[in-house]
Amino acid sequence: MTTVSAYGDTGGIQHIPGAVRTLRTRAFLALFALAALFTTVIGVTPAQAATDPVTLQAAHLADRLRANPVHITDQLPREIPRSTAPAFAEAAERTGVPTYVLVLPTLSGAEPGLLDAVHERLGRDGLYVLLDESMVTDAVAYGVDVPADDASTVALYEVPYDAGPLRRFERFTEVIAQGGKKAAARADAARAKYDDGAEPSDMYIDETGRSEQSSFTGFLLAGVPLLILMLVPYVRRWWHRLSSQPKGGKGKGTKKGKKGKKAKEIQVPKSGPVFRWTVAVLALASAVAIAVIAPLVYDQTRSSWSPRPRAIDLNARLDRVAEGLAKDPVYADPESPRVLDAAQLDRLHDRIGAFARSQGGGPVFVSLVPQLTDDESGGDEEAFAAAVHDKLGQAGVYVVADPLHGSIEVFNHGLRLDSSSLAYDIPDAITVGDASAEQADDHLMGSRLAALITVLDKTERSDEPTTADAPYPVTDPVREDELVPLFGPDFWSALFPGVLVSGLVFGVVAGLLGIVGRVLRRRNPDPRPAA
Incomplete structure (x- = not known):
């Protein structure tokens, strides 16, 4: 058997026709396999991406931001009507950088990496901010240098919980505009002040708070004027009795005359019309003052920051x-x-x-x-x-x-x-x-x-x-945040308790004055002031 070397005298490769065909075939098959694999990857990856939950959601949100850099969901019209979008846009301009705002329900924006996916789909650098019904839930800066984390911290700590997402976003953009150093210092101060669990006071009251305000107003309006009408004349009589005690008396208000008969009881002068009118006017003035001042002090009319939704807001999702x-x-x-x-x-x-x-x-x-x-x-x-x-x-x-x-x-x-x-x-x-x-x-x-x-x-x-049966009527979305009037049912129901308490207060004051009078008469037989 003759063996033919693949190498000739010059060191070059001697091509054998059969081997060449085999090598070419294998190379062609390898290239075909690679092409098929590449085609499969190209074909499958987009399909997989098209069904990925985050990618589908991000693609939709990116389209919304492409049309308008502020997207307000239509699923929260009772809390954040879409009509608030201009206010969010105005606040976003204060950052000084391109700002894209998404307002979504809490769980809708809970997917990790949602802002990353939206930014990738939109393809624009800037500050991306995600908010829910109450606060800034995420903020990421892409290609811009802004203190997003510090601004989020300040907005979380400094703003009351019930202030609403718009006020929190306004505080967020305010801190962004201050720059890195001031934002960091402000965030540190907020952590130091509120990290122990303390929170800013609520901005709004609920129906329970309004009920307490109404009851207190009714209580004062009934009790204070009545107390003035009862207490002022009583104090006048008490003072006259005390100051008219005869010299040398024993504090019992009597003495023996020349014939050994008891002297008459001390007579307190009757109040004149001026005094009576003065007391009446004072009582009336107190009632008017309470009626006028109470609405100024208790001036809230709504239990929430959110504006009233319009018909277009309520019908958008439907x-x-x-x-x-x-x-x-x-x-x-x-x-x-x-x-x-x-x-x-x-x-x-x-x-x-x-x-x-x-x-x-x-x-x-x-x-x-x-x-x-x-x-x-x-x-x-x-x-x-x-x-x-x-x-x-x-x-x-x-x-x-x-x-x-x-x-x-x-x-x-x-x-x-x-x-x-x-x-x-x-x-x-x-x-x-x-x-x-x-x-x-x-x-x-x-x-x-x-x-x-x-x-x-x-x-x-x-x-x-x-x-199916007709559904129960839902709460009126336009009026659900309206507080009941201050002079409402709770105000009227508190008038009678105010009368009772004023009588109780009068009894306590009268008893105390009686004790004080007896003590003074015993210590000073002539308590009348010196001329």
Whole structure:
């Protein structure tokens, strides 16, 4: 067998035709594999990114900031109406750097790295600030030198808890504008003053505080004038008796005359009309003074900083949810973390379609929207579902699934289903969730909604369309922060106790004056002042 060396005399490589073909084939396959891998990475990564909860939420918020550097959620109209956006924008200008402001519900902005993701999507340097219903929750500077951490500390410590997010943001921007050294010193001073648990006094009172103010005002208005009317004449008589004690008397107010008869009791001069009118005018003046001064001292009319929401503020979220459901039976709130991935959404759509085609079935509308006490419905899922149904104007099963808290509520509006069964017989594992759902970031919403459709399939059909009971009226969002008038029910109910207490005070003062008079008469038989 002849062996051919690969090397010739000159040291060069002698190419063998078969080996060349093999090497080329292997190289081609390797390049093909690399290209396929590269294509897969390129193709999969965006898809994965598109379903990542933080990325989807950040993409939406970045779009909002691209249109306007201040984004106020429409989910908190009772606390932070969107009409406050100009005030936040005005405060943001004081920082001296590009400032992007997001105001979101507490749990909606709780995802770690949300501002990083928003900044990456928006692609603009500046100061990014995240606020919730009450305070600055995060602030990060990208490409600008500002004391964001110190400003957040000052805003947290110096501003009362109930002052509201706008005042906290205004204090935040004020500290940013002061620069690094002053901001650091101010933050250190705030920590030293309040780190022991002390807090600034509240700025607003609640209904209990207003009740106390009204009661105290009524108590004074009834008690003080009456006390003047009773006490001033009594003190006058007491003084006349004390100063008219005869010389040499024993303090009993009597003495024996020449015939051994007891002298007459000391006669106190009757008060004249001037005195009586003076006392009456003094009592009336005290009543007027209390009635005039009390509203000036107790001048608060609202229990919160938040301005009254307008109709457009209260309808903004309902309008966008109804508009979304008109296009897709599953509406996921873009401001909140996503709890359904693409595969779960596809399966849910299939199940909804199958139920709609079933006998006695119909449309199912799923709203993956937070339910918050400060939203337009006051956190009442039934009121929210009814309002969305009114906006959408279609019969169907309306499902309200909260992506933040994980609850699921179901309401039938116009389908031939047993509405009472939907209201009371759905397992808690679906409506509330078990321990596993509570611990999961997505609340296992996909599997629970799928189980809900199964329950709908098995729900007893009715002969006629049924509708859930009308929801209880929610608290008026326009007037819910208004305090009752100072001269309200608690004021009037305090008048009678004021009368009783004034009588008690009069009795105590009269008793004390009687004791003082007896002591003085015993020590000084002639207590009248010297001429």
